[in-house]
Amino acid sequence: MALSRKLSRPLFIPPALHSRLIQNIILFAFCLVLVSVLLFNFREQEKAPTLPYQIYPQTNDSTHHTVSEFLPTSAHPETDSVRELCKSFPKHVLSRIQPVLKTGHGDDKERLNAQMDSTSACFTPEELIVFSDLDEDIRDHHAIDVLAHLPSSHYNATAFRMWEEYLAQKEMQSNGTLDTGAQGKHINGWALDKFKFLPMMERAWAMKPDRDFYVFYETDTYIFWDNLFRFLQIYDPDANIYMGSPSPGRRDPERGDQGTLFANGGPGYVISRGAMKTLLRRTTGSHGQYIDDPLSVRFSYLNHDDECCGDSVLGWVLWELGIPMHGHWPMFSDYGLHDIPFNSQHWCQPLITLHKTSPKDMVDLFRWEFSQHSSQRPLLYSDVWKFHKPGSVPLREDWDGGRFDAFDPPPDLLVESSEQCGRVCAEDRSCLQWKWEGGDQKRCILLGSLQHGRKRNKEKGSNDQETWVTFTSGWVKEHIREWKERQDCSNIKWLGASIERKL
Template sequence: MFSGLPSLFSRSITRVLAVVLVFFLLQQYLYFRKSASVSQDTFRTETQSCDSLKGLEDLYVILRTGATEAPKKLPVHFTTTLRCVPNYALYSDYEEEIGGHHVYNALDEVNPDIIATHPDFQYYRRLQEGGRAAFSTEELATWASAKNTNGGRDSPGWRLDKWKFLPLAEKALVAKPDAKWYVFIESDTYILWQTLLEWLAHFDSSKPHYLGMQMQIGDVIFAYGGAGFAISNPALKKVVEHRKANLKFYDDFTAGHWAGDCVLGKAIADSGTNLLWSFPTLTGDMPADMDFNTSFGGQDKKPWCFYAASYHHLPPSEYANFAKFEQSWNRETAFRLRHRDIFRFYLLPRISSEHDGWDNLSETDQSEVHSFADCRRTCESQPDCLQFSFLGESCKTSTSIRLGHKGYGDTEQVRSGWIVERIKDYTEKMDASCGSKDWVLP
């Protein structure tokens, strides 16, 4: 008479478990839906508020670009870098509208004789006559893949770019003569405005100042354009007046040079304002390619400890993610982002034991290593080795950590690895070296 009870009991338990499972899954669905909604609303609120950026109205921002890259690189700035900036202008070698924003011609006041005769302006003349349609698909592809050389990038747009810097100094002063600071950036420069504003507050804007990541060509020390640079109102007035009084000299100097930021730097120095060497507050790499443990320009200032105000070479796809990260940090933290914070909380979560098709920019060649596994063992055998990469028959190691980037072209098959169990000790040692390092100041 009890033979059916085990089967009945089993079916009852199954029904109960099914109900519990459905209820659990429903609760989980509602929880994650609510969480996603709150997260999106929070971010939407953040992106609408620029109130924390006190002093941004005292800046005039000049973004310099070129016709071949503007449609691809400018749009992302309207929702990230330039979103809160009340006073800015976009300048290129071709006047047009992009995303409802006017792009001005930076070269429209250059000496007409130079435009008509100088080889650098052959590309410009074609561009003005026919727009981008004046160039073949093959030409555009060749220029886009042009290599960097000791004399700059080998493309006509790049060679033309050097002529924009001095005219833009004058255009900026005319457009906003009462700005306290003029900030010059490029279409792949990311500025952390909260940090930049707090840094600029250490300086007297009524005095001549020229702030930028230091570079040198010959005997000219100048601010690297890609990192962004800031010029105070008195300094800009001085260089504009000096250039006007020596126009032919600087036209001739530009014609014989290859770097426009160097041309501007010489004119600023000639007008009596010296550069404040501003690395690593302003930097010339994107976060993923930065070596946060390496100084630059002969100064013992490693990025790790310092506040970060700019990065360079960010691809358009990276801007939204980095902007969201920065906004979240500024909302939740009273302190500005240092380079070490960007490493820990933005880059480190993407570092794993290994990554195929990825170049982490390891630099030290290791001989007699013929496999990825051997490359890892070689790195592990060196107490200070933190990462490695392997391509073909080549093993490279590094004592610093970089995230790096996807492999391109000849490096598509590169495979990278990290000794993740050593990263904690590395970061703690780096922190211990900081002391009171924070801002780059005179």
């Protein structure tokens, strides 16, 4: 009966109640839409990448007192053997700072030998890691093929056509045709170089884990180890540090098309323990299993045929992981010894590395450096000037004196000989040296910095094979003496991170 009475009751909603019901439905719908919009925006914000930093690190120059790690010695660089010279090398530092040399089978042998007789001369095989694109012995050291364990994706991907160079080299090694004319025709060592950088990080950590700093360098890198060891005393190895000489890298379209930087591999670069951990860190699931790939697999897509350089790839990966490059140029320098511009910007600065220094200069500089170590202060650009002493000879024929800090004579002056070019420089107090491009060229170039330069014989003009250019360089001793007297190196500073000095 109760059921029949309920069903027979007419369905009637009073107007007031009906109005409130509609309002509640509208309010509920509005809240639902609002929550959906907020959740959508929140998810979008989660997806949107953020800059590691809005700007690259800009830190103040430091007057930190540093001490030499080298042992006191009375070295005789001209007569002592390398073994005798290396007795003062601070081997205890190598428990904290790991040197890593990158080379390749196709590397220039004269340059490689010079490297082993200079920057790398004091390291035993247990102390120095050598990475290459082929397993082989280099003197007492074993070069590790760092490409050997890269995943099969490199072998199959159409974007890695350059990888065929590696397979061809391995085949030549196995059939005995390596180091013959066939290799010169088919193997492009430069094409293989970019594949080494990411697996180098993994392998260096696996071989020598938890070092304070990892120093990566190449066969044409010269490192002033005393200065580098001093400089690293200033830094916390557990901070995310990636330092070197800055070069322009990719633009980041997901972060406002911001330009990025990477550390040029030639002058060498340093990665701290903290940065290495960030670089190699992998995400784990609830049961401890890895749910993402190792570094060299995760970012292998970057090493396509259109990418020129592995140091650029490494810089981009670090940027993506929130570690921008610390630019410490001109301490990490892309100059060769012969083309350093000794000027007011550099004269009183410590020098840590050089790049593209000639093999002979590398070996000679290594020996000379042992006579320059001081417990009182680091080696400065002004000290390195003493090696070649540019300006001590007033004139050099068949000599290119350099290109930095160049400017032209006044436009109303007609200069038609090297003698006239020298007189124009002598009349301008800002001119320290000059260069005359003679023959058919007839151009006078004035220079506001001291440079050693290099021998350069008569050569054909760049645009017209029927014309010839000769090179003569000169220095104005009086201007150089006055300029040097104005330089004050009493307050030595380690340069802070900056990109403005270079770019």
